[in-house]
Amino acid sequence: MGPEGEGMATSTHPVAAGLAAQSPEGAAVSAAVQALARAARSFVLYDASNEVIRQLLQTWREKALAAVAQLGETPLEFRPFDVTFRGEVVYHDPDREKSLAFKLFRDGVRRITLLPGVEWSELLQLLQIVALRYTAVRQQEDDAVTLLRKADLPGLKLVAVEGFAPAEERPEPESGEKKREGVKPPEGWDTPLPRLPGPGPLAWQPVSPEALEALRESESEEALVRTALGLGRDLLSEAVRGHWPRPNRDLLQYFCELRDALLAEGKLGPLRQLVDLIAEAGAGDIREELLAGLGDARTLDLILEALPEGATDLPPELLAFVPLLGLEAALDKLAVEQLDRRRALLLKLVLARLPRAADAVLRRLPQLEPQLARALATGLAARAPEKALEVGRLLLQQRSEPLRLEGLEALARAPGEIPLPPLLSLLSDPSEGMRTKVIEVLGRRGDETVMPALLDVLQTQERAPREVEALGRALADLAPIQAGRHFAGWLRPKGRFLIGPSAQQKRLQWAAVAGMACLPGDEPERQLQALAQDAEDELRKHCLAALARRRKGAAHG
């Protein structure tokens, strides 16, 4: 749908029925004013790069230039809810939130005249100022009037309320109150003055335009970044020299604001310089204070926003920020980030802080969703192996089954010996998934001491086939010879006459088949083949599956 469509930023109906401009001149001006209002308001609804905004900009340009071309000087009078052109209402919107007239009127704008020869750049500046009012930006520094004044637009003429003036119909005598003394500078302020030579002659001396141009260059927009960085450096020096109170939130705020401004403008080079100048600051404690402060969540947000589309890694200039980034902020962000690309990047940022930040990551693990916890737990185990046991223990204490499963996995990967009694207690966990996983882990990381517990479960407790298989494989892993003996006894149970094998016998047989897939040598294979030939249905399939696993060498699947 185009920008004129329903449900757009243009859903206001600025010129109400009966108030619509009647004259052709009024209609032309009305089209321009409405285009201005729509374009300005669109920034509330759309990202600045949206195609709709482009179309609205185009409309504003066309309608405004057309009106001025047709009418010459075009004065727009602003009332609280109307804009008029030579007495004719060309815009009316009673909605305070949406009304262009209201927003400018309340800031003191009373008339804006588009002059012949007004340029697109000036129309754009006007739009920018109006858009600022729509996006609810109320800077202490400026309002619409001061913004328009300093924009110095020769193609526009502004009449605005500049303030209040006394307007007494009945003037009264001055009170004669003694004015307050106020705060005064000390005696001898601004002295000693420099010692000057005797006066020289005074005469008019021409100054070339080139010299003036060079003088002004230092105050140009382009030079401002240099000025801001230089100011940052000098403020740091002053803070050290003048023993400013510490911690100094104001100073930190300056650097945070500068960082934000540079990121907003995509000025990554100067951003790097910002980090460097702080890093080179003389006083270590101030430096650390600022560097720590700069690594807040906002930096992370801005860095992520500044990433080029499709980027899978940080640009080199932004890498300078990595050591500064607050890990907590990164973890906060990671916990909520939805975009896979950003999530992967955040994960990289966090992992890059390991092993130093292992404890912080460890603390956060229980709060993360399992996939993320797994990724971080893996990272922890790889980069801080000494923490793996702790990771496992911590996750096992959680309620969430997926997290507990990740805890078991972390224990399985932990170097050195792992504590077995806590794992054995999990053999009676209510969750089949947990029990199965713990059996697998015991098989991989346990020793012969856990055999009795596994055998006991197998022999005395009703368990699902998958768990029984895991038990069989675990036994084979833990003690192949001993397990082989058990399996031999279980593989062909002698069932009672006409009744067949008991449930326990079947369970043991099932475990034996799974376990034999893991035993070395040809004999287990031969026995499995023979059983497969004799068995029926499920048991035969189970034997064949065990053989297949065995051949693939992936019996632990």
Next chain:
Amino acid sequence: MDDLRQAQQHLGRSLHKARAGEDRELSQKVRENGEALGQMLSGLLKMSRVHALDNRAFDAPVAEFARALATLQDLVGVVHLVAVEDQAYLNEIRLRAEGKPGLRELGGELKKHNVGGVSFHAAMAEPEVRRLVAGFAGPAAEPHPRTALRERLEQDGVRTVELHGIFRYRTSEDLETGEVDPAAALQRTMELAQEAWEALAAGRVFNPLPLRRAVAELIEIGPSSPELWDAWVTRMPRQEHAVAVALHALLLGSGAGLGKAVLQDLGVAALVHDVGYAAMGGGAALSGPEGLARHPGEGARVMLRQRGWSDAKVRRLRAVLDHHRGHADPQGRPSLLGAVLRVAEDYCSFQRVHGQRITQADVLGAMSRAASAFYDPLLLRLLVNGLGRWPPGTLLELADGRRARSISPVRDPETFATPLARLCDPGTGAPVGDRIDLAQGPAVKRALPG
């Protein structure tokens, strides 16, 4: 990339940057408490017609008024509550009257005593608020109701409240039609600068908007306008340092061709450039060399309290920090605005300190000769070109024996040595007589100190 795409990008960046420049928290607090203050005052004045002042119905709104005022005092210092037509403003911030009929009616309530605005110079205890309300509740005393109310309040011990007359909106057209009195503009600027100084000294956050509006008005009148300088020479205390430095800095800046935005920043910086002295403890602050060395940094420190990013803030801080940095400083040259302030300030300070012994022209001539050591030579040249052979304020002995005081900067190269002047009282040197154009004669015999 086409120009529309560029425009889109530019707008997006600008809006993003502007949002980064906001101190929403502070603005919101000031606005909310301002609205509460105006609403409560209006409500209390209305209630006073219905209830006796000792009625318990006053308790809650009086307490709320006192609370809002105390909060605002803490945030902005002197609180100016002004009603213009049916709008109310707190320190130039418009208060939203939507859904708050009391704010719309405030002007009407105050007007009964010919009052248009109230300035609160300090927080008020609840009994004091009641006495304020009692004062307004009384009948308007003709022929000067505001004066009578002021006296009554004074008698009742309400001494921190200042009453103002009725206001109307002043538009930029008033400037064009000459309805703005340059002396009044300078007076406003001086008072605002003083308030900003006090606010910063008291540890508050710098609020540049009122000063920016005042400076914008001076720029609209014209930094080299003879009327503005005439007003400064003849109707202002010229020893008021901040305004003097601001006027000279604006003259110099406009001579350098600075754009209006940068000129505004320069003017605001000039009005607060010495605030570091206040930050070091007002009257007891360090003076002499140590104070001289420390106050630019201290000034920057207190001005850093202002939140929000803007080009203006950077320029202002840079200027304040640099305003005593010499042209040949081994640490590097000052910023342009800092260098302008250095020149303007030294010129004004030499007059302040040595004005009884040397003339303005001598100061300018001496500074010119010292240019490359202390000042940017190009700026000195511009200052000389702007102030002329007889800078504004110079006491002149004319060839016909009369005395006059120069009141205009240079109008054009031809009148470099023949400014506009006002005839002076021969005894006091006060400019009391007619305005004369020395280009039309008589000749200047010599300049006199003082």
